[in-house]
Amino acid sequence: MNLPRKLAALALTAVACLGALSCRRHGFTYPSGYHEFAYVTNGGSGTVSVIDATTFQKIKTLNVGSNPTGVVANPAKNAVYVVNTESNNISFIDAERNQVVATVGVHSQPYYISVTDDGKRAYVANSGSANVSVLDLDQRKVVANVRVGGAPGLARVSGDGRVAVSSNRADGTISIIDTAKLTVRATVAVCESPEDLAILPDSSKVFVACTGSSQVAAVDLKTDKLLTLLDVGKTPIQLAMKPDGGEIFVCNFDGSSISVIETTANEIGQTFLIGSNPARAIVSNDNTTLYVSNFGSNAVSVYGIDIGRVLGSLPTGAKPESLALTSNQKFLLVTDTLSGDVAVLRLEKMPGASKISAERAMVTMISVGQQPNGIAVKAFSTK
Numbered sequence: 001m002n003l004p005r006k007l008a009a010l011a012l013t014a015v016a017c018l019g020a021l022s023c024r025r026h027g028f029t030y031p032s033g034y035h036e037f038a039y040v041t042n043g044g045s046g047t048v049s050v051i052d053a054t055t056f057q058k059i060k061t062l063n064v065g066s067n068p069t070g071v072v073a074n075p076a077k078n079a080v081y082v083v084n085t086e087s088n089n090i091s092f093i094d095a096e097r098n099q100v101v102a103t104v105g106v107h108s109q110p111y112y113i114s115v116t117d118d119g120k121r122a123y124v125a126n127s128g129s130a131n132v133s134v135l136d137l138d139q140r141k142v143v144a145n146v147r148v149g150g151a152p153g154l155a156r157v158s159g160d161g162r163v164a165v166s167s168n169r170a171d172g173t174i175s176i177i178d179t180a181k182l183t184v185r186a187t188v189a190v191c192e193s194p195e196d197l198a199i200l201p202d203s204s205k206v207f208v209a210c211t212g213s214s215q216v217a218a219v220d221l222k223t224d225k226l227l228t229l230l231d232v233g234k235t236p237i238q239l240a241m242k243p244d245g246g247e248i249f250v251c252n253f254d255g256s257s258i259s260v261i262e263t264t265a266n267e268i269g270q271t272f273l274i275g276s277n278p279a280r281a282i283v284s285n286d287n288t289t290l291y292v293s294n295f296g297s298n299a300v301s302v303y304g305i306d307i308g309r310v311l312g313s314l315p316t317g318a319k320p321e322s323l324a325l326t327s328n329q330k331f332l333l334v335t336d337t338l339s340g341d342v343a344v345l346r347l348e349k350m351p352g353a354s355k356i357s358a359e360r361a362m363v364t365m366i367s368v369g370q371q372p373n374g375i376a377v378k379a380f381s382t383k
Contacts, residue, residue, distance in 0.1 A: 028328060028330055030054050031381065033381045033382050033383060034054070034379070034380075034381050035054075035095075035096075035379065035380055035381070035382065036052070036053040036054055036326065036327055036377065036378070036379040036380075037050055037051065037052060037053055037059075037095060037098065037377070037378055037379075038050070038051040038053045038324060038333050038342070038375055038376070038377050039051075039071050039073070039080050039082070039093065039375065039376050039377075039378070040071075040335060040342055040368050040369075040372045040374070040375050041064075041068035041069060041070070041071045041082055041083075041372065041373055041374040041375075042068065042340075042368055042369025042370055042371060042372050042373075043067050043068060043069060043085075043370070043371040043372070043373045044067075044369065044370030044371035045369030045370045045371075046063065046064060046065065046066050046067070046068065046084075047061050047062060047063055047064060047068070047369045048061070048062040048064050048068060048071070048082055048091070048093070049061055049062075049342075049366075049368035049369055049372070050062065050098050051333075051342065051366055051368075053326050053327075053331070053333070053377055053379070056331075056344050056363060056364055056366060057366075058366055058367070058368065059098070060098050061369070062091075062093065062098070062099070062100055063100070064082050064084055064091040064100060064103075065082075065084025065086070065087035065088075065089050065091060065103065066084055066085070066086035066087040067084060067085040067086040067087070068082050068083065068084050068085070068091070068373075068374070069083050069084075069085045069111050069112070069373055069374055070082070070083035070110075070111055070112035070113050070374050071083070071113075071374040071375065071376045072112075072113050072114070072115055072122075072376050073095070073376045073377065073378035074115055074119045074137065074378075075115065075117055075119055076117070076118055076119025076120075077119050077137075078094070078095040078096050078378065078380050079092060079093065079094060079095055079119075079137070080092075080093040080095055080376060080378055081093070081113050081115070081122060081137075082374075083110050083111060083112060083113050083124065084110075085109055085110060085111055086109075088105060088106055088107060088108055088109070088110065088126075089103050089104060089105045089106060090103070090104045090105075090106060090110070090113065090122075090124065090135065091103055092104065092137075092140055095378045095380065096380075096382065102140045104135060104140055104141060104142060105142070106124050106126055106133040106135075106142060107126035107128070107129035107131055107133060107145060108126050108127070108128030108129040109126060109127040109128030109129070110124045110125065110126050110127070110133070111125070111127060111153060111154070112124070112125065112153075112154045112155070114154075114155055114156045114157045114164070115137070115157070116157050116161045117159060117161065118161065119137060120136070120137055120138060121134060121135060121136060121137060121157075121161075121179070122134075122135040122137055123135075123155040123156070123157050123164045123177075124155065125148070125152035125153060125154050125155040125166050125167075126145075126152065127151045127152055127153055127169070128151075130147065130148060130149065130150055130151070130152065130168075131145045131146055131147050131148060131152075132145070132146045132148055132152065132155045132164065132166050132175075132177065133145050134146065134164075134179075134182060143182075144182040146175075146177055146182055146183065146184060147184070148166045148168055148175035148177070148184060148187075149166070149168025149170065149171035149173045149174075149175055149187060150168055150169070150170030150171045151168065151169040151170035151171075152166040152167060152168050152169070152175070153167050153169050153194075153195050154166065154167050154195065154196060154197055155167075155177075156197040156198075156199055156206075157179070157199075158199045158203040158206075158221065159199065159201050159202070159203050160203040161179060162178070162179055162180070162203065163176055163177060163178065163179060163185075163203070163221060164176075164177040164179055165177070165197055165199065165206050165221075167194040167195055167196070167197055167208060168194065169193050169194060169195065172189060172190060172191060172192050172193070172194065172210075172212075173187050173188060173189050173190060173194070174187070174188050174190055174194060174197075174206070174208055174217075174219065175187050176188065176221065176224055185224065186224035188219055188224060188225070188226055189226065190208050190210060190217035190219065190226060190229075191208070191210035191212070191213040191215040191216075191217050191229055192210050192211075192212030192213035192215075193210055193211045193212030193213070194208045194209070194210045194217070195209050195210070195211050195236075195237060195238075196208075196209040196236075196237065196238050196239045197209075197239070198239040198240075198241045198248050199221070200241075200245045200263060201243075201244070201245040202245065203221060204220070204221055204222060205218055205219060205220055205221055205227070205263070205266075206218075206219050206221055207219075207239055207248055207261065207263070209232075209236040209237065209238065209239050209250060210236065211235050211236060211237055211253075214231065214232055214233060214234050214235065214236060214252070214255075215229045215230060215231055215232060215236070216229070216230045216232050216236060216239070216248075216250055216259075216261060217229050217230075218230065218266045227266055228266050230259075230261060230266070230267070230268050231268070232250045232252055232255075232259035232261075232268065232271065233250070233252025233254075233255025233256075233257040233258075233259055233271055234252055234253070234254040234255035235252060235253040235254035235255065236250045236251065236252050236253070236259070237251055237252075237253045237279065238250075238251040238279065238280050238281060239251075240280075240281035240282055240283055240290065241263075241283070242283050242287045242305070243283065243285055243287055244287050245263055246262070246263060246264070246287070247260055247261060247262060247263060247269070247305070248260075248261040248263055249261075249281050249283070249290055249292075251278040251279060251280065251281050251292065252271075252278065253277050253278060253279060253295070254277070255271075256273060256274065256275060256276050256277060256278065256294075256296070257271050257272060257273050257274055257278070258271065258272055258274045258278060258281070258290075258292065258303070259271040260272075270308075272310075274292050274294065274301050274303065274310065275292065275294030275296075275297050275299060275301045275313070276294050276295070276296030276297035277294060277295040277296030277297070278292045278293070278294055278295070278301075279293050279294070279295040279320070279321045280292070280293045280321055280322050280323050281293070281323070282323045282324070282325060282332075283305070284325065284329055285325075285329055286329075287305065288304065288305055288306055289302065289303065289304060289305060289311075289347075290302075290303040290305055291303075291323055291325075291332055293316070293320040293321055293322070293323055293334055294313075294320065295319055295320060295321060295337075298315065298316055298317065298318055298319070298320060298336075299313045299314060299315055299316055299320070300313065300314045300316055300320060300323075300332065300334055300343075300345060301313050302314065302347075302360065312360060314345050314360055314361070314362060315343075315362060316334045316336055316343040316345075316362075317334075317336030317338070317339035317340075317341045317343050317365060318336055318337075318338035318339035319336060319337040319338035319339070320334045320335065320336050320337070320343065321334075321335050321336075321337050321372075321373060322334070322335045322372075322373060322374050322375045323335075323375070324375045324376060324377045325377070326377060326379075327377065327379040329347065330346065330347055330348060331344055331345065331346055331347060331363065332344075332345040332347055333345075333375055333377070335368075335372040335373060335374070335375050336365075336372065337371050337372060337373060338371075340367065340368060340369060340370055340371070340372060341365045341366055341367050341368055341372070342365070342366045342368055342372065342375070343362060343365055344362065344363040344364050344365070344366065345360065345361070345362055345363065346359075346360060346361050346362075346363050347359075347360055348360070
């Protein structure tokens with residue numbers, strides 16, 4: 001078939017999909033009116049790349065603030081929020097139109113944003129001003145700035161919405177915020193240079209990764225007391241929790257290892273080598289598989305949780321960092337910070353394929369902006 005006829009055939013297929021009850025893309029079926037987008041913050045470009053997560057095509061580039069870093073999707077509405085570190089503000093994106101619809105100023109040097117399960121409020125730690133901004137997402141405004149410890153890197157809200165916890169890197173503490181009163185109800189000393197936080201699904205405990213002391217602290221959120229300090233690998237920079245909350249996987253960046261925390265017993269189950277400089281990890285929704293981006297070896301490791309071993313490795317671009325699974329859990333998206341692209345990895349064999357080699361593989365590389373760092377996926381249906 002010559003090129004004009006191929007293009008015509010593709011156009012007819014696209015029209016047919018638009019009018020059909022469902023459409024197959026990359027071997028998988030999506031219902032009519034279904035949309036799924038990945039939002040990638042490009043720190044060096046001041047932009048967000050919007051990728052159609054069913055076709056893996058970049059469809060739009062949005063101008064946001066200076067040095068966008070954190071990005072999160074609202075779980076209750078079709079909206080996405082981007083943290084602009086150097087311009088000290090938050091960009092609000094309408095996911096249905098893929099447009100920036102508001103920009104809300106916060107305080108100095110924010111990096112991440114955490115949204116409540118009901119989608120009504122967000123919490124932003126401002127590392128340069130030692131406070132946490134509380135945003136009303138419906139009114140698109142800051143309703144409070146809560147004073148916390150020094151250089152807070154992250155504020156994470158609990159599943160029940162009753163507390164938000166900030167990790168105060170300069171103090172070696174965490175601040176526990178009462179979200180109803182918007183005041184700090186407790187400050188707990190943990191370990192050196194606390195960074196990432198993981199709050200259990202039942203909101204009973206928070207685990208705190210301390211990069212300066214190679215430890216993870218466990219804190220009871222009912223009594224606001226330190227329970228224990230767990231020794232892990234060198235420079236624990238991220239905590240990936242199983243959806244059921246039973247285990248937390250610690251990325252030990254300078255140890256090239258993963259430590260497994262048994263959250264009920266507050267104990268280390270094991271520590272195993274995974275790859276060079278593990279930066280981020282994510283667990284599948286069925287709690288069976290861990291995916292780890294190895295910043296130093298340009299690859300993603302696949303670890304079988306139930307069988308306790310590495311299943312394989314998939315190549316990425318240069319310096320992979322953030323990870324996001326598509327809603328159907330069939331594909332993994334990886335931001336490559338040095339090469340300025342997103343690697344799309346297929347996690348199981350295509351329908352109808354018989355070869356084992358057709359299971360996990362790279363599908364494509366999508367060029368985005370400079371220094372892509374954060375990624376969030378939002379899926380929804382429209383009539």
